[in-house]
Amino acid sequence: MNRLFFLLSTLNFVFLISCSEAPKIEFKKGNKKVLVEIFTQAG
């Protein structure tokens, strides 16, 4: 009985810890496209 109580308490503790973490807001970065600028003369 004591073991069962201990196990349930531990699981509850783990659950509380996992729920207490504030959600992180991460801004998404996307792929950059490439711009090639050529300075040239015809021919």
Place this chain on the structure above:
Amino acid sequence: MAAEQSLLNLKEEYQDSLSIIAYHLGDEFQNEICENRYDLYQINRIPTAVFNGRYKVFLEEITNIDSVYNYYILNALSESTYYQILLNPLNNSTINLKIISNSENPTPQEYRLFVFLTEDSLFSEIAPFFENNWVLRENLFPLEGINFNATIFDTFDTTFNISLNQRNLNVVALIQNVNNLEIIQSKSLKLGGER
């Protein structure tokens, strides 16, 4: 010219991920936009390629131009950005430009937005048998660009008073950091005609 053929191949390979602008100097396609960008990057000889505003390469001295292009393009593609540019044709003469920022204010910088019109399949009097592509023709926003407020969602609409069926035009939009000249994001849209 090897550089031109190389760019055509690269455009075929990278498609939407690659935009190209050709600023002409010393022929009839030279205009004040070309001169302005030439001064901005402090170019002192042509032909020179600038990749995402940061890497200048003088093309005359290069023997394996494909390798050089690929090196810089793959480097640039590995970078990421908070900004996305969308260009959508609404009808034959109106293009919707939308910029999406995925961050509230990631790196407070002075950004400017430029929108250019380029043209393909042009032939010059000085080299009449040579086809010129991506030739810069007009600026759709002021020459110096417009201040871009990167912290909010913005939408722009622009109307073109030209016949798209007769010309092979591309719209190129780019966001540039005015301090270090880095191109933060770019996007091009081919408007009319088939190459």
